[in-house]
Amino acid sequence: MILYKKPCKPTKFSSIVENKSKYAPPVAVYIKLAWRNLFRNKRRTLLSVLAIGVGIAALIFVDALLIGWKDNMIHTATATFMGQGQVHHKGFLETLEVDKTIDHPGKKINKLKSNPDIQQITCRTRSFGMIASPGNVQSIIINGIDPETEKNMSKLDEAIIKGNFSGKNNGHNKMLIGKKLAEILEVTPGDKVTLTVAQAKTGNTAQEMFRIGGIFEFKVREMDTSMAFIDLHQSQKLLGINKDVHEIAFTFKDITLSTQVNHPVWSLLGYSDIETLSWLELMPELKAMLSWLNVSMLIMTIILFGIVAAGIVNTLFMSLYERMFEFGVLRAVGTRPGNLAFLIVLEAGSLAVISAVAGSVMGAILVYIFSKEGLDYSDTEFVNVAIIDRIYPVMASHQFMIYPLSLILFTMVIGLYPAIHAAKITPAKAMKK
């Protein structure tokens, strides 16, 4: 038998409706409720967190991989041979006309050297030519280079797979040719080839015999098939351009400076017939490729986000609709509709926060591991840029801000639907569910 001792005294009924009591939404208890509800079905919540977290981790990883990929392509494109910026006579790049030279290159080089952002500089000649061996004939682009300065500028030294390139040998000039060109000409290091070029001013042809000093492989078809390198001074003599050059290539101390369109280097030389171009202008196809990568990332983000969103919607709706009865009880005992909606959105937000944290941790681990190991995409070529080095994903702060925060925001917006539904439904109807 229960003995009822001192019951609570009820308030006067005259205060009904007219005298509303002060209302203080108990946010702390809603947070507690949301949190406990989330762990009510631990297995389901864990699976949801895992599924959503994997989605976030995938987004972070793909983003990091694409940054690494872009960096790799830019580095490969600029470091293979091109450099990050080049100086030419205006119109030279369109025709490779021998006459369109840069005269007094020393002055220009000194001017470039005066800029503290410049790291390496080299001079080159470039012209069309015809190479003939006993086995075949091929039209090529012949590059005259200074082996000493070129060493710091390009990866030519690293690309040599047979022989070497050190100027003259046994009275014959040495030439470096691409692997595929060597196959076409059926030559190996030590074999003789004849190079024919058109000379400046007169347009007369000049011919000289070279011995194959080495064979290089950049793994870029165009370079390996139709490029050859000879000594700068020999090429100047052969082309009849005295001390002039066709190209001054340079690199910056920091590659990001090369994409700054307002950098003083681009207008430093100040000659009306000379142009200074960045790698973005020299390789518009690479620029387009990088834009395409950004679009790809956006599409991938949308798809992955869609998958993650479907998981969230499923979990949230399953969890909320099966508890509609409880929401009815909360409404019955005096919870305002708006506060019930707040509770549900809070619950959705809590799921998103846990998933975002889990996803970020998984993503960070994944990116960290692969940023140490790298991914091997060698032998792959995009827009004449070969992936030579391994691709190392790059961790960036935006990956841990944009994706997790978007997910949390998105989940809370999604959570609004069941929240509004639960807030609008009559308590009696909810309690029948």
Added chain:
Amino acid sequence: MSNIIINAQSLKKTYKTGMVEVNALNGVDFQVRQKEFTAVAGPSGSGKTTLLNLISGLDTPTSGTVQLNQKEISSMSGAELGDFRRDHIGFIFQSYNLIPVLTVTENIEYIMLLQGIKKNERHRRVKKILSEVGLEGTGNRKPIELSGGQQQRVAIARAIVSRPNIILADEPTANLDSKTGRELLQIMQTLNQKLGITFVFSTHDHMIMSHARRLVWIHDGQIEKDEVREQPCQGG
């Protein structure tokens, strides 16, 4: 008429199940006066729960009006109705309807939190009420760890702790054994007699019916009989 706190007129409630329409209530007039101890009796599906839901604003009528203290319920917003229930109506449900993730203390405290009652006062009231319903020492347990009778006591504690003027109980003893049912009835009678809390409960438990001062018979959505007894049974 001034002591009428709930006044329902021509209440109709129709539910649609697919193409079929079911009239749960069919033009019911029903008033509740202060301090009444009223049982609404009738067979299953007669409309008892629907009537309780409509007079408390838990559901909306198809037609008819409900006035709470002379204010039309349909003119109240969802928040106003919520506040009204929070401050003036206590609910006891057949299946207890406690929040499973909250402890006994938290379940009882919840309405007081909504009312903005300070922590010390809340704890004082919870402690007191737990002792009054015979549940000392169970404050930190979850509802699932309690028996049906204990859970219904928690539901009663939750219903009365906010000091409501009226308690609506929907078949409160239906899931309890007769001994526990009698104990709960005694609590309800004590609250009614000593504090003047108005009780309206639906039931088909003859023991509860025999203790009601007013017995309203409902059948097929209509009130068949409304009798006021001078000398109902007392005690459990």
